[in-house]
Amino acid sequence: MTERPNTPLLDRVRVPADMKGLSDADLERLAGELRAETISAVSETGGHLGAGLGVVELTVALHAVFEAPKDRIIWDVSHQCYPHKILTGRRDRIRTLRQKDGLSGFTKRSESPYDPFGAAHSSTSISAALGFAVARDLGGAPEHGIGDAIAVIGDGAMSAGMAFEAMNNAGHLKKRLIVILNDNEMSIAPPVGAMSSYLSRLYAGAPFQELKAAAKGAVSLLPGPFQEGARRAKDVLKHMTVGGTLFEELGFSYVGPIDGHDLGQLLPVLRTVKARATGPILIHVITEKGKGYGPAEAARDKGHGVSKFDVITGEQKKAPSNAPSYTKVFAESLAQEAAEDDKISAVTAAMPDGTGLKLFAERYPSRCFDVGIAEQHAVTFSAGMAAGGLRPFCALYSTFLQRGYDQVVHDVAIQRLPVRFAIDRAGLVGADGATHAGSFDIGYLANLPGFVVMAAADEAELRHMVATAARHDEGPIAFRFPRGEGAGVEMPERGAPIEIGKGxxxxxxxxxxxxxxxxxxxxxxxxxxxxxxxxxxxxxxxxxxxxxxxxxxxxxxxxxxxxxxxxxxxxxxxxxxxxxxxxxxxxxxxxxxxxxxxxxxxxxxxxxxxxxxxxxxxxxxxxxxxxxxxxxxxxxxxxxx
The missing domain is CATH 3.40.50.920 (Rossmann fold)
Known part of the structure; x- marks a missing residue:
């Protein structure tokens, strides 16, 4: 077992109320100890490392300024919530993360009153926070005593339509609501799309001057990497035909960007917002995923998901593989089919690594599309390509395909369009728990007229099913396969189409x-x-x-x-x-x-x-x-x- 870090300040913090007597300098030291404890814990359990390290200072600032659990802090996706769990009475169980009978790797209402809303899928936090704000203003259940509603959402999650539906509604209702945009320019994969480009340029010019002064938000005080982006964004704003920012047009007061690793900026902004905000406000915080741990900072994915690792070297302790993973077999099989059919294309929703499509993108970049965290769009986009004569493979985890079910019915099935659904993580998936289990796709697809639904018994069958789907032009077809390694069966060099409907x-x-x-x-x-x-x-x-x-x-x-x-x-x-x-x-x-x-x-x-x-x-x-x-x-x- 790795030697535990020395954490004298953190040892005094059992719940967030214990932070109220700490000075700002103490909070700085507390953040350092919290980062060390997070690294140590995840080294023993594995899990989502980079996201949590990126919000250590933000987590400390939120709990120092606000009064959870009365103030409802809602973490979008919540894979960044390990530091939050350590500060909210669960440090003694933090080394049970994602283990049987242990702490969930996400926020979970049944686990703690400090987790007001469960999550694991993205882009739900603003909707939920707005619901809390309305419940607060309409009286709700008196015993709950709802205070502020605070949503913490990443730039990748902000690109999803649901986030903008919520912001549009919040701007209309004008409720006091705090949204913190945690902009690390990297969700699970590097974020894509016009929204991400907008956020990377954005710098506010006019409103809330007092807040900006409190935040020391001048360009010259931003870290070097942020300064150039801020200057470019100010130039962009000069040429905008309509004054203000996108967020202000949606009815939000905008503050930022501020350095999310500088408590000297975070604390004054949050204190001022808590004291003075009346309607919806968005605070734009720039952070670095994996911050403060060299191996995570150096990793291509910033240490997004890791197995157990050596704290000193960062080397992950992975069990030797006896068979190829199902995901790898899918990726290689699809690339084989695409080599002989230039109409084959591939679509993923912010999961090029997880679905194996990174390999396809390297070989056929013009035919591979990462649409961001937008499963509904991914399905209808694939339907449009199918209607246009292409042979699209829409590669999604089973649990995420649920998010695009109306589009599967309305845009694909009713029109009998030959979209090929590659459904990864079918069945029970392990440490991610119930939120990521692929439990329902057989039922929700097999009840649709004209749908072909297959399931691979082993990795060889998966290869044959990819070949089957590639040649099926009569309507929608889906094939499901589990997470992890295959069964170790002998693999065919190429997939051979299976007769439809034959076991x-x-x-x-x-x-x-x-x-x-x-x-x-x-x-x-x-x-x-x-x-x-x-x-x-x-x-x-x-x-x-x-x-x-x-x-x-x-x-x-x-x-x-x-x-x-x-x-x-x-x-x-x-x-x-x-x-x-x-x-x-x-x-x-x-x-x-x-x-x-x-x-x-x-x-x-x-x-x-x-x-x-x-x-x-x-x-x-x-x-x-x-x-x-x-x-x-x-x-x-x-x-x-």
């Missing part, structure tokens, strides 16, 4: 058939081995498709077996429900077939390792074995051994 037999048995959809197949096969030792030899098949179903395969399994069990990495209403509908329509249940469907339980599963989460979900090999024994009428005793 495959894996092993023949008798009595009971298990029909797997997706990457639980490896667990199904482990369960089959355990069952063989008990004299039960199940048939195992890989469905491949939730829609269209392989009717011939399913009805054959039902006719030849006493029992049929489906298993999928998704919630109720997905693949198993479609199979049950088919069997009911065909009158199979009348013939006495025993049918069971193994799906995620009707609850949100908290963070743990993926293996632990699947055990909680009851979908590991021992659980599958127990389900077979139950349906076959065999007594189940100690099956989880």
């Amino acid at each position: 495959r037999m894996i092993r023949e048995g008798k009595g009971v058939a298990i029909l797997s959809f997706g990457a639980r197949l490896s667990e199904v096969l482990l369960a089959a081995e355990r069952l063989e030792a008990k004299g039960i030899s199940p048939t195992v098949a890989d469905a491949r498709f939730a829609k269209p179903l392989d009717r011939e395969l399913i009805l054959d399994l039902a006719a030849r077996h006493e029992a049929l069990i489906t298993i999928e990495e998704g919630a109720v209403g997905g693949f198993g429900s479609h199979v049950a509908q088919l069997l009911g329509d065909e009158g199979v249940f009348d013939a006495g077939l025993k049918f069971r469907s193994m799906v995620f339980p009707d609850t949100f599963i908290d963070q743990a390792s993926p293996a632990d989460m699947y055990r909680v979900a009851g979908m590991s090999a021992p659980d599958i074995e127990a389900k077979v024994l139950e349906v076959m009428g065999v007594a189940v005793v100690g099956q989880r051994a």
Whole structure:
């Protein structure tokens, strides 16, 4: 274990109220100790490092000036909230971050009164803060005693439409609302788009002169890297045809930019805003992601997401890989297809690394589009390209595709446009917990007319599914695959298209058939081995498709077996429900077939390792074995051994 940092001031701070007696000089020292403690903790747990290091001084300033939890501090996305958690009574558990039964890696209402609003997806903070402001002014629940509502949102999150919908409404309502724009010029990936370009140039000229004086916000006092940008922005404003800034046009008073690592600027601004603000106000704070830790500052992604690491060297402790990751297989397979088809394009929403499209962008830059944190736009943009004769692959995490569901229905499915959805992080994802689990896409896609929905049982199947999607022009098609390493199967050099709606037999048995959809197949096969030792030899098949179903395969399994069990990495209403509908329509249940469907339980599963989460979900090999024994009428005793 790494030696813990020396933190005499931080040791005195159990909750933010303990900071009220500290001088500004003490707060400076406290920020240094908080940064050291954050680095030390994340070195032991892994997690989001750079974002938290970028807001250490801002976190200290907010808690020194405002009175949480009465004042509601809402962190957008909230992957930057580790320093906040340390200051709000959770330091003794900070080394359980993202672990089973430990602290969430995001804000979570059930975890602490200092987390007034949960988050993990982006661009929700201003809407929520405005809701708190209205609740405050309309009385709300008296026991909650809402004070100020403060949203802290990054420049990447600010580029999403929802943030501007909220600001437009806030400007209209004119409620006292504080928005802090944490501008680090780097979200998960370098931010893209006109909004980011605007923010990088922006410098306010006229309003709130007193605040600017309090902030020492003159250009000459900004750090070197910020000075040139400020001068350029002032030149830009001279040529604006309408006075004021974009934020002022939306009804916000604007203050900034100020150095987000200088408490000498942060504290006076926040104190003045707290004392004098009446309506909505935006404070533009410039920070550096990964600030204060050399290895993070030097990293291309500024230490956004790290595994456990050595504090001295920054070297991450990653387990050796036995198989390629599913994401890498997808990326390489798509690049192979694009080499032979110049109509193939790729779209991601601020996740070029996470979805593997960085490789595609390097090889085919004119055909790869990172649209920023804008999943709704990503879907309809892809639909437009499909309508224009291209073959777009829209690569999103399952949890983020949820944000564009209306567009999937209205702009893609109804028009039967051949958008290819590459759905990464399907199923349970581990340390990010319930907010990032890919639990619902099978249900919300397979219920759409004309949609083809596939799931890869292993990395070789994923390669074949990429090839299948590339050649499917009859309508929308989706293929889902999990986070992490593949199963270690032999890989084909190239993908071969799969016949639409056709599954495959894996092993023949008798009595009971298990029909797997997706990457639980490896667990199904482990369960089959355990069952063989008990004299039960199940048939195992890989469905491949939730829609269209392989009717011939399913009805054959039902006719030849006493029992049929489906298993999928998704919630109720997905693949198993479609199979049950088919069997009911065909009158199979009348013939006495025993049918069971193994799906995620009707609850949100908290963070743990993926293996632990699947055990909680009851979908590991021992659980599958127990389900077979139950349906076959065999007594189940100690099956989880």
